[in-house]
Amino acid sequence: MCATTVFAALPASLVGGISERVLRGGRERGDVPGWVMITLMTAVLVMGLLAVAGPALEGLFNQAISRVSK
Incomplete structure (x- = not known):
């Protein structure tokens, strides 16, 4: 599966954030x-x-501890 196919299935606002992080x-x-x-x-x-x-x-x-040791 290529990156274009993955990005096509995501909302545009999310793709913009992802591409911005990738570029940085x-x-x-x-x-x-x-x-x-x-x-x-x-x-x-x-x-x-x-x-x-x-x-x-x-x-x-x-x-x-005292009860267990009895």
């Missing part, structure tokens, strides 16, 4: 600052949850 060499930069912000916010959220729930989770873990 297939490199799409994306939104780097957005991904950095999401990653940092996720890390802060996980650290906050662990700080609040850490002792309770540790107690549950120790209780479960």
Whole structure:
């Protein structure tokens, strides 16, 4: 199947986007600052949850281990 046949079956707006990416060499930069912000916010959220729930989770873990080892 040749590329012309594949492109003929796709909508024109999609073909334009594909051909533009091909002409640029297939490199799409994306939104780097957005991904950095999401990653940092996720890390802060996980650290906050662990700080609040850490002792309770540790107690549950120790209780479960002590029940298994009996």
